[in-house]
Amino acid sequence: MTGFSAAQAIIAAMITPALLILASGSLIATALVRLARVVDRVRKLAETREAPAAGELHRHEQRALLAERAVRLYFFAVVCFVLAGFAIAADHVARDGLTWLPVLMTTAGMCLIVAGSTAMLAECGLAATQIRAELAVLTSAGVSR
Secondary structure, eight states, rough: TTEEEEHHHHHHHHHHHHHHHHHHHHHHHHHHHHHHHHHHHHHHHHHSSSOTTTTHHHOOOOOOHHHHHHHHHHHHHHHHHHHHHHHHHHHHHHSSSTTHHHHHHHHHHHHHHHHHHHHHHHHHHHHHHHHHHHHHHHHHHHHHO
């Protein structure tokens, strides 16, 4: 990198993990909102004291588990990206002898993001199933659209 000091080059390299941490934070926030909605819905069901529709509680339980799994995976991704930042510095200290380490940590973080996003996709599918089931109950009860 012509015109850059070693420190500037290291800091520039550390920007990528920082951006990935920011992106992971957005995904964490989204997953936490989805989890909160499940909790709110279950609490509302508990307040009504009516028997929930068949499979409704199971779907909510599965949604909560998937959202929780996604949050955990996203947080582990953040850990990987933070470690990638440290690995970049360690690689510099080792005079480019550890180039595999930041690549490995970043790749692990990316894989965790994919796994978390897969869990969120499954949660979204269950949410859609739940909405269709609730609409079917309302329609059969004669509630018009």
